[in-house]
Amino acid sequence: MKITGIEAIPYAIPYNHPLKFASGAVDTADHVLVRIHTDDGITGVADAPPRPYTYGETQVSIKNIVEEVFAPQVIGLDPFDREKVHAVMRRTINNQVAKGTVDVALWDLAGRALGRPVHQLLGGWTDSMRVSHMLGFKPAQELLDEALRFGEEYGVTTFKLKVGRRPLSLDIEACHVLREGLGPDVELYLDANRGWTANEAMQVLRQTDGLRLTLLEEPCDAKEAMSRRRLVEKSPIPVVGDESVPTAGDASRELLSGGCNAICIKTARSGFTEATEILGLCTGLGVDVTMGNQIDTQVGSLATVTFGAAHEATSRRAGELSNFLDMSDDLLTEPIAIADGRISVRNVPGVGAEIDGEKLSRYRTDR
Ligand code: MUC
Ligand code: MG
Missing domain, CATH: 3.20.20.120 (Enolase-like C-terminal domain)
Structure with a gap:
């Protein structure tokens, strides 16, 4: 199996009740949904919550680092060769949320491919x-x-x-x-x-x-x-x-x-x-x-x-x-x-996050 593409989709869903804390506040989930596609037709998915006041990453920086820096070096790798993907990501310092999300999407992909829950x-x-x-x-x-x-x-x-x-x-x-x-x-x-x-x-x-x-x-x-x-x-x-x-x-x-x-x-x-x-x-x-x-x-x-x-x-x-x-x-x-x-936990292959296509179309901010 080979990775054929990685999407980093920005979206925004408002909060009914904002959360305030000492380092910041959140009133909109302006996150990035990461999807890793393969030539087998299996896709792994994970969510990136940008927290600039905590790690310095933003919605724009996460999308950019995943699509422009990681994806070109990761496309063509076997998604089970996780350490090779990590070796690529290690060449860029920081950007922990972008890296963590790619990793969770790879595990999701592995679970789906093996037919086993990731837990x-x-x-x-x-x-x-x-x-x-x-x-x-x-x-x-x-x-x-x-x-x-x-x-x-x-x-x-x-x-x-x-x-x-x-x-x-x-x-x-x-x-x-x-x-x-x-x-x-x-x-x-x-x-x-x-x-x-x-x-x-x-x-x-x-x-x-x-x-x-x-x-x-x-x-x-x-x-x-x-x-x-x-x-x-x-x-x-x-x-x-x-x-x-x-x-x-x-x-x-x-x-x-x-x-x-x-x-x-x-x-x-x-x-x-x-x-x-x-x-x-x-x-x-x-x-x-x-x-x-x-x-x-x-x-x-x-x-x-x-x-x-x-x-x-x-x-x-x-x-x-x-x-x-x-x-x-x-x-x-x-x-x-x-x-x-x-x-x-969800006893289905992968992490268990099935994305509602209609909702993603409604909330994505890149179209
Ligand atoms: C927490 O435990 O700190 C607030 C900022 C952040 O990055 O995570 C939250 C919760
Ligand atoms: Mg904390």
């Missing part, structure tokens, strides 16, 4: 993942209302609160209101997207002591190495690296230098291949992992479930899988359902 090819540990819902910036009472609604409607019992605001009292109050309103059994953890300094993060930890928060993600910029290390040493809860660790090399640097002691894995920026390397590093070192969300569509969320459910360590904690619910529409022919707080 099985990757590890086949379980068939569903518990869902964690990400709460963006809002007044405390609105956060509580949203969390209660997710509990009632979907059975979700784990929430990641976006923090990193100033004054710190905004987030401290939100933590207290959520814990009081949700009761002791709901899991709550924080993600500051580098919004604070390490010392501010310490102050928040002191003032939320007793609220049983479980994780603190990307509290400050990991480049502030000395203060970040001090925070990691003193924090009573694991400090999770997210945007500081898109590659296995980044993860090993941050873990070994004490910049974090847990890792957020995101298939959107690491694909399945590099996510597997990061996971191996973490399980080898005895470090906890979470399956993160890059504010993914349903196509992207299926990739996260596929990888997360494939391995024991990634399915231990709830994965961040529900923010597509805030979108006005999506591209799948069959929407993802959240039942009893869980999302199931």
